Amino acid sequence: MKHTLKYTFSFFLLFSMFLCQAQETSGKTVKKEIPQPKPKTEAAAKPAIQEAKPDSIKTDRYGLRIGVDLYKLTRGLYDKDYKGIEVTGDFRLTKKYYLAAELGFEDKTTDDDRLNSSATGTYIKGGFDYNLYQNWLDMENLITIGMRGGFSTFSQQLNSYKIYNPNPYWGEQPAIAAGQKYTGLTAGWIEVTGGVKAKVFNNVFVGFSVQLKLLVANQKPSGFDNLYIPGFNRTYDGNFGIGFNYTVSYFIPIYKKKTIIPVLTKPAPKK
Secondary structure (H helix, E strand, C coil), X not given: CHHHHHHHHHHHHHHHHHHHHHHHHHHCCCCCCCCCCCCCCHHHHCCCCCCCCCCEEEEEEEEEEEEEEHHHXXXXXXXXXXXXXXXXXXXXXXXXXXXXXXXXEEEEEEECCCEEEEEEEEEEEEEEEEECCCCCCCCCCEEEEEEEEXXXXXXXXXXXXXXXXXXXXXXCCCCEEEEEEEEEEEEXXXXXXXXXEEEEECCEXXXXXXXXXXXXXXXXCCCCCCCEECCCEECCCCCEEEEEEEEEEEEEEEEEEEEEECCCCCCCCCC
């Protein structure tokens, strides 16, 4: 009996401790941590605003440019057999294309091995130029390639000639003075040109050009050939010729056109 009470009391004590522990556990509240949203940075809250640069405005001038060939004008100072002058002109049609023309006069005496002749006449050339150069703002320089059609009307005078002797045992025959003149002669050709014009002062340009020519029509005098054609140059190389000029010209502005050049901006860097 005594042992029974002892076991009963121990069981009751353990049961009481178990109830107290259960009450303490149920009385506690479990707190869960709720993740807080991260504060937005200033760059994420507001997109970066980039200031747009204003577009550039380029003013293109259109007008007539008139000049003179200094090479032909000064050649007579050191070449007694030559006199000549050439006036050049071009008119700007579009941003890249120009109408171009040359008008000139030449008097050239050619002394060949067998004959001496003088060619005197006028010529005109007309065509277009294309500007290959991309100018900066407010610049007007030109690097051009173009084409011309040329026509000349002239006269030839046979001053003297020598008779060809295949067996010159007794030496060459003396030259025979002729003085015969042929008028109303004509010639036509086409040419490809390449040149440069640079603005040196306000409206003043200097430049040079080279012409490669092909003779397509040539009216010859009776008895001999045209050794020189005004505007075409000499004909020693058959139907092909080469020309050159060095010009100074003045630009006469007539009207203007404005061109808007957009400025490309870089996108804002990502953070």
